[in-house]
Each structure stands twice: as C-alpha cells, then as structure tokens.
Amino acid sequence: MTKLSVNINKIATLRNSRGGDLPNVVKFAIDAERFGAEGITVHPRPDERHIRYQDVFDLKPVVTTEFNIEGKPIGKFMDLVLEVKPTQVTLVPDAENAITSNAGWDTKRHKEFLSEVISEFKANGIRTSIFVDPVLEMVEGARQTGTDRIELYTEHFASEYGKGNENAIIAYSEAAKLAGSIGLGVNAGHDLSLDNIRFFKENVPNLLEVSIGHALISESLYFGVENVIQMYLQKLK
Template identity: 65%
Template structure:
C-alpha cells in the first residue's frame, strides 16, 4: 500500500496568523500519526512564513513515523537537515518568494550541484528524494546523480484530471516505469486530493509514498482530521 505522509505546513500557517501556539503544531502532528498517517512532512522556507526552523527541532524527537523534510537546499536548510537527520530529505528547487513549489529540478543542468548535496545527506544516513517533473529525461538525470527516490510533481496531473484523466496521468505512468527500470523509489505530491488520488494511485506503478497537505487540511475543516486521514488512506488501499 502507498504510504501517506501528511504535510502540516498549513497548520503552521493558521498558528502564525494569530501568534501563540494555537493550533499546537506538535500535537497535530502526533494526532496525524495516531489517526493513521505513516509519515509527517514539513517544508521550512527561509522566511519561516509557515513551518519555523524551531518547529522542525521540536518535532524530530517526538515523531514515531517517517519524518520528511523538504525544501530548497540553501546553507541553513542543509545545516538543519544534517542536525535533525530525518528519515528522508526531499530537495525542491523553489525560489525563496515562491507561494508554493511549482516545478521540478532540471537534473541534467544541475547535476553537479545535486550530486554534492546527495552525497552530503547520504553520509549522514538520510534517504534522499529529488522533486522532478514527469519527464523521463529528468528521471534518468536523477538516477545519474545518485538519489534514492524521486518525487513526481503532480500539479499538472491535478489540473488536467477533470477534463481527461487518462491523458493527465499518462506522463506520470511513463516516468514511474522509467524510475522502476532504473531502481529508483517513487514518491508523488502537489495538489493530490480525494477527487484525484485513487486514480493516480491505481495507474502509477510502484508508488511508495504521497505527500499531501493543502487538500487534506482543507478537507479536515469540514470532515475532521481523523476522518479525513482515514478517507485518504482508503483511497490508497
């Protein structure tokens, strides 16, 4: 079964809007685990507009499932990840002022940079995933730089799903097949939801993990967090 990692950035956004510690980010993360999530994802950005670097330090010693830290690997991010040593680090090429991640790595153009980063994290025993578009050339480039996994950027799938779900998922199927041929693990994330998740999971072979935040937390406002996590797990069964 594909594992569900809950991205809790939106919880931090709500907390930060009023200051203080309501909602309590650590409690929410632990509740997500208790309700069945198999991992917790955070994406600290330089301006700390949602997840703060201290949040990462607070979460690390108490989580019992896989901890995935994703982000653009600037010096501060690298230092944080090496200090925490999560189960997985996901390298994302988003600009500091990006509202959200909106593209994968060019694994060919940035090969030398990525190779050095991956070697750095692997030396500390951290599994490395690279955020990539559903492009077989980028998958091949990811293999060449030594990553353990790739995470497919799924916003184009989510956008195309309502009009033609078969056409929308086709490049992701090809990218996944190429990843498996090369021995890469496979994650996916961005705009996956209760509407489109089951079809993606059924069509894309060998999916290890999905990371879902915005849609899941939005659904939880109406359905409750425990119920929502169970609904997402059902889509992945």
Template identity: 70%
Template sequence: MTKLSVNINKIATLRNARGGNVPNLLNVAADIEDFGAHGITVHPRPDERHIRYADVYDLKKILKTEFNIEGNPNDAFTTMVLEVQPTQVTLVPDAVDAITSNAGWDTVTHKELLKEMISTFKAKGIRTSIFVDPDPKMIEGAAETGTDRIELYTEQYAEMYSKSPEKAIQPYAEAAKVAYSLGLGINAGHDLSLENIAYFNQGIPQLLEVSIGHALICESLYLGLENVINMYIHRLR
C-alpha cells in the first residue's frame, strides 16, 4: 500500500502559540506511529515558527518509523540533515517568508545545485526526494540530478478535485508515468485530504508515499471533537 507520513508541523505551531510544551510534540509523534502511520514528516523553516531545529534532533531519538525532513537546502538545513541522518530528505524551494510551500523546483535552472545536494545526502545513505510540479520537463530534470524520488506538489489537484476529478488527476497521472519510466520513486503532498486522497491514490498506481499534515490535523479536530466533549461531560456529571 501507499505509505502515510504525517507532517507534524501543525502540532508544533499549536505548542509554540502558547509557549511551554503542550501539546508535547514527541508524545504526539510517538502516538501517531502507534496509531499506524508509516512515518513522520517535519518541515523546519529558518524562523522556527513551528518545528524547531532542536525538535528534529529530539525526534530522531524516539521515532521507530521512517523520518522525512523537508526544506530548502541552505547551510543550516544541510548541516542538520547530515547530522540527524533521517530516512529521507525532501528538497523544497521555499522562500524565507513563505507561509507554506507554493511551488516545485525548476530542476533545469537549479540542476547543478540539486545535483550537488543530492550527492551530498546520498553519500550519507539518506534517501532523497525533490518537490516538483507535475511537469514532465521538471521531472526529467529531476532524474538528471540523481535523486531517488520526486514528490509531486498536489495543490492544483486539490483545488480542481471538487470540480472535475478526472481533469484534476490527469497531469499527475501523466507526470507519474514519466517519473516511473525514468526510474524515479513517486511521493506526493500538499492539500491532500480524506476527501480527495483515495481518488489520487487510485489514479497514481506507482505512488509510494504521501505526506499529509494540515488537512489531517484539521480533520482530527472535527472527527475527534465529539468524543472529547463527551469525555468532559461525563466527568462533569
């Protein structure tokens, strides 16, 4: 089956908003693994507004499943990844002030940088992935960097899904065929949700892994809310 890696950035955001250590990021990550997830994803940013660099080192000590670290390969990020040695590093071309990821790599323009970074990480035995739009040219460029996988940026799919699932999936299915023919593993992420994930999974039979955070946490708030409210009521009777 396609593996689920849960992005826990939103848990860190909630913790940071109040200060202290509630919710406890490490405990939540361990629970997510116990609940059946196949991996944990984090995306630290330079301002550490959610995941802190220290969190990454702490998580490495306790995780039992695959650990995926996403981010722009600046010097601090690269040093951290090489020290932590996660299962996978996913390179994302985030601007410093980006609220969230909003584009894949131009793997043609940045080919030499990506080749250098991919080689550096693979030399340490870290599986590599490049965040890309569903553009065959960009996927061909990714293959030339030596990366193990690509991660398809799925915001466009999520936006179009409610209007026309068939049109939404088409460029991704075509991109996946190109990637598969070039020997690349295929991951995906961004705005995938309970509403649209099954159709995407069916339409991309080569899909190895999805990374989901924002939607999964939001859905958990709603799907778990009734249970928690009733637990409070029970204790107040």
C-alpha cells in the first residue's frame, strides 16, 4: 500500500493569515495521524510564509509516523534538517519568487551539488528524495547522486487528467519503472487529489508515498479532515 503523507503547509498559511495560533499546526499533525495519515510533510521556505522553522522543531517530538521535510538545500535549511533529523528530506529546487514548487531538479546539471548534499544527509541517517520531472534522463541522473528516492512532480499529470487526457500518465509510469529497475524508491506529489489519486496509483508502479496538502485541505472544507484522509487511504489501497 502506498503511504499517505499529509502536507500541513496550508494549515500554517491559514494560521498566519490571522496571527495568533489558530489553527495550531502541531495539533493538526497529531490529529491527522490519529485519523490515519502515515506521514507528515512540511515545506519551510526562507520567508516562512507558511510553515515556520520553529514549527518544524515543535513538530519533531510529536510526529509518530514519518516526518518529511521538503525544501531547497540552502544553508539554513540544511542546518534545520541536520538538527531535527526527520525520517526523510526531500530536496526541491524552489525559485525564490515561486508561489509553490514548479519544476524538478536538472539532476545532470546539479549532480555534484546534489551528491554532496545527499551524502551529508545520509551520513546522518536521513533518507533522501529528489523532486524530479518524469523525464528518464533526470531519473537516471538522480541515481547518480546517491539519493534513496525520487519524488515525481505531478502537476502536469493532474492538469492534463483534469482535461480528460489519461495518456498524461505514461511519462510517470515509465519514469517509475525505470526508477524501480535502478534501485530508486518512488514518491509523488503536487496537485494530486481525490479525483485523480486512484488512477495515478493504479498506473504508476513502485509508488511508496504520496505527499498531499493543498487538495486534501481544500477537500476537507466539504467532507471533514478525518473523512478525507480515510477516503485517500481507500483509494491508495
């Protein structure tokens, strides 16, 4: 069964929009796990516009499933991860002015940099994953960095699937097959939702984990958090 990691960035966004501590991100993470989530994901950015670095420290002692920290491996981020020592770190090439993640790594161009960063994280017992587009060359390049896993960037799939183009899954299926054949674990995330997650799961082999935040929180406005998490778990079976 593919694990569901709930990205709680949007909970922090809602809290920050009003000030104070409502909703409380730590309580939400605890409740999400109680409702069945098999991991908690956070993606702190340098401007701390949603998850704050202090949130990460506050979450560490209460997350009892898998704790996944995503972000661009700048110095401050690396220091945070090395101190917290989550289950997994996912490296994302965030542009400074991007609203959200919008591309995977060029693993060929950044091979040396990624290899150095990954080596340091793995030496500290932290599983590593690299955010990549479903391009075979980038998957092969990821293997050469020494990473444990890749995370397939799924925005293009989600957009095309919403238009009725089921063939958009082909590139992801092929990328996942290659990853499995060369010893890489496969994660996925970005714009996956209740509408498309079953189709994605059924057509992408070796899928170990999906990280879902924006859609899950939005769907919870209608169905409730506990119900939505259970709905995802059913579709991922």
